[in-house]
Amino acid sequence: MSDATNLTAQIDINTIPALGKEQLLELAMGPQHPSTHGVFRMNVVLDGERVMKLKPVFGYLHRNHEKIAESETYLGSMPYTDRLDYICSITNNWAYAIAVEKLAGIEVPERAEYLRVITGELTRLQNHACLLGFLMQDMGASGTPLMYAFREREKIMDLFEGLTGARMMCNYLRFGGCRVDTPAGWMDAARKVVAEFPRFLDEYENLLVGNEILMDRTQEVGILSKELAINAGISGPMARASGVDYDIRKVDHYSIYDRFNFRIPLGERGDVYDRYMIRFLEMRESIKILEQAMRDIPDGPIVDPKTKIRGFRPKPGEAYGRIESPKGELGFYLVSDGALNPYRYRVRPPSLINLTVLEDLCIGQNVADVVVILGSIDIVLGEVDR
Amino acid sequence: MNSLQNYLLLSSLLFSIGLAGALIRRNAILVLIGIELMLNAANLNLIAFWRFGPNPAALTGIMFAIFSISIAAAEAAVGLGIILAAYRHSKTTDLDRMNSLRG
């Protein structure tokens, strides 16, 4: 992926096994294109409307994230992780915090774990809601599902603002806990939002789940086989839609997910419809987790008092912390040489790794399916390009 | 006043233009279009004769024109189909280069 020479966009037309090559049309979808979810470019070779070859070109949003983090203090990188997948900043914080906590051997107090689960699952809700909205937008539903999703996301973002001070760039977690405790009345407001969320899901279900056009557009489109999903390292809802039973919440038992009763929905076909429905069902499971967590949350400190804000120097060593982010396995790999800043800092971005199968999914499909398939992969260019 | 002569002259001019096009153009599609033009000239003749003829109420000219238009449409469809097939075979629509009978 880091192969910079890969960025040359030209496609060698002779590699395409097709007749009538002079009738092929090479189309650059993006970087200025309405539905590439940011600045992303797909060089598509079309035969009529059929995709013969597709080459993703990315890096337009490259910000040197990893290198900046290596010259930054451990805490200083925390706000930068917000900007990776800017829709779910708290889960990014969480993965990074877990990596640092592993590195430095910090314990997290009980209440902080609960807060992390609550905010993390709220993040999952808003990510999935937005994704479904965007997917429908890509299918041309003139924004209605997207606006409904944004209406719900707004409520969750209000919660985040009330707790962390910012709507998107929360910068909420700290090594060994969370930055601030819940203000008065926040937990009640959160309970109310969570209690109302299923209503939105029902509305969504009415609007789209049984819709024939949607089924026609998504079923048997962009099929990702189970084997390819495993071999390509696909994770998250996308892998589960292909029938891979792999959820890090269940596999790693990180944080306190063991205490909650929830299920993992699994798809069969691995097409766009499955990826769409898996996310839909995951939202219902997230609500279950949230209800349990909000019922059980104890009082207590929210941060390990031993951790220092300034001059934080973990002992030399390495650690890999990963979580099940809404988009898949989000991991941070850190090497410490005992200094104020990490010696090596590496992100395993789920968006990027899920994106690698894009061409396999798109070949032979219609050009209109390309945007739908891209939407169903759920990428955020901030994370892909870093 | 308009006389039949003018219409006939116009239609013969159209016919000649179509004929010239059909004879001198190299693009097979445009040759086909030239043929269409000649058909149109004939149609114009039919309508003009109907209008100036002794018994317009019989509608014969109109009927012939309608049938002629249908034939022209069928001819265009088949002709263009043949051109497409020929193009797929020889990769050109240039009639000067489409000169081999071999399949």
Added chain:
Amino acid sequence: MVGKGIIKGMVETARNFLGSYVSKQRLTTIQYPEERAPQIEAARNFPFLVFDGTDAEQGLRCVACQICEKECPPKCIFIEKSKDKKPDATGKMQFYPATFNIDISVCMSCQICVEVCPFDSIKMDVVYDLSNNDRFAGLLLHKQQLAKSNEYYNTIHPTEAAAVDAHFAEERAKAAARVKAAAEAKLAAEAKAATDAKAKSETTLADTQAQPVGGGTR
């Protein structure tokens, strides 16, 4: 039957359309310039500097320790320490920032400067309509623009500001007590050693003892 799902969807949109006329739930837009979203207390945007009292120059809590400048992840703070000292709100002699600039086009509102400040002098503001014609000079805030009164701080973050003020009050009470004690001691010493020729050196000692009080709000 084909069309059932489509009709269900149509009904749903119709419900939303009609609902937007009766329910605030289904018409969530806030008409921005006239109407504003309710201010959330924890909200943060860009940093500002708190000053006590009425004079921004005089009451500025910042002592130009430059910790925030060092800790700021995107390095958007620029501080120049003063050459001289001036008395702060409690009357102690302190350095002060001769220049304090924040480039809010670089700032990413992470609040780390607030967390590391030992003097409670830098806090997060909530002003968000900062659009400007000049994207360089217009977004580089100077000390004069950054300095905002403690009362303002109290209005935007009441809970947090109350805690800070209580803390300050406590510290000041302690300092006052210590000053008083020192003064009493001094008086006693003066009374005791009124005839003593070394009284002058004693007073100097009391002064130096009181020195940490000003910076002791940690």
Added chain:
Amino acid sequence: MNLKLDQLDQIFVILNNWLLGYLPPVVRPLCSSILAIALILVTFALLFAITTVLERKGLGRIQNRFGPNRVGPCGFLQPIADGIKSLTKEDIVPNPADHVVHFLAPVLLVAAAFMAYAVLPIGRNMILVDMNAGVLYFFAIGSLMELAVFMAGWSSRSKYSLLGAMRAIAQMISYEVPLVLASIVVIMQSGSLSTVSIVNMQATYTGIWPHWFVFTPWGFAGFALFMIAATAESNRSPFDLPEGESEIIAGYYTEYSGFKFALFFLGEYIGMFATSAMAITLFLGGWSAPFSFLTWIPSYFWFFAKLLTIILTFIWVRGTLPRLRMDQLMNLAWEFMLPMTLLNLLTAGVWHFMPAGALRWLICGAMVVVPCILLSRGLKQRKKFQVRKYRFSE
């Protein structure tokens, strides 16, 4: 009272005659046409302006927001602001574009769209030309729009424009077939291609009920099919593939800007109104009132009320449905619409030759409904799409 209402109904005709009375008889027909054309241009351009606001506000309300509400009262002056904006914008023509054709395309589109109104009866005695072959004229003009679309797409020399134009033409040609076939049932029944006589046939009443063609099995099916085809013809959602912005930016007018872009917009909406007005003329009784006791309301009011209802339905559909894919669109046209319209022709024939009564209703209803269900079920089964059940792992 009754006389006055009649005058209100005919007010435009009376006004026209009164104005022409001042002119010499030689120029009267010409002036009359010019007057009527000017009135049509103004009215429908105004309707276009109102529709853009209504559409944006309606979509906004569907999406839980206000829509435009800043310019003028309730935002209804928004189109003026938009018009000024698009007039003052730079008119960008791509360098390799074919400048003449690039310029002519929007002009032709708008001209063709407006030409269609010549045969649409807006009210009683309110029609520009009562043509003998009015319906044929309408569809002939409709085919001009395809050419305009092609010109736009081809002359832009852009891949997106070309793809969009190809899609648009393929779609318009495919849907012209069901569109024409769906309207033929009405021509069969009324025995005329003249729009005026078609409306006149429907403007009679049994009791309070009008004789609209939509209130017959074949008429209802024809209306439904006509509206589906009309949606596709006017590139409206869910058949807006030619300009599907998430796939091919803006389709054939990707490379247009400023006022030419606005002209495309105008042409498209005017075309949509024209097709809707045709549907009203053919199936919904044109300007006739829905109940016999409401005939005192002016006829043009009913025409515009019906038009507005159809427009609002278009907006509603647009706010709900995602768009189809090209092959699905074609399948719908050739595998569902075409057989259904042909069957509908047969049904209309049966209706025509059977004696009136409940049996006729039953047989003709069954002839429409049963094939529709069978056909849709067959198509659904072949594609094998369904709502799925999912398994969970604990």
Added chain:
Amino acid sequence: MNVSFILLAIITVVGTAAAMGMRNAVHCVLALTVGLAGVAALYLQLGAQFVGFTQIMVYVGAVAILAVFAIMMTHSPEPAKPPTFSSFWTVGSVVAASVFAVLAWAIHSSSLAAHTLPPQPEVTVQQIGDALMHRFVLPLELMGLLLTAALIGAVVIAMNHREEIK
């Protein structure tokens, strides 16, 4: 001769001449549509409304679009522009010109051609339909057969044989 005839004749002749003489094939087709629309207008002028609209519908709506599609599909990507006209274009022009000359002479010398416009006959669509269904029912059926055959034939000829080649 009246003005409308001259105007329409000029439009028709210029349009068709441009259709046969322009370099760019798509321009040719667009010019052709202008010419054919002119012919349609002439039909209208002659009182043949039905034929005129059919002409527009068939030629502008179908044939022109079809031709344009064919041009797009046979558009070769290589920039090398072959000469527009055939190598023996002089012969072709001479033939066409002589045909026109002969026809014009014949028309000019014919006594029949001197007819002036008789009063406008009333032709309704109903009459045309009646004629099609009674007097011309056999040609109509034949036409239907021909069109069906043409449809199938065109589909078969133009069908993509890619699967076979694979």
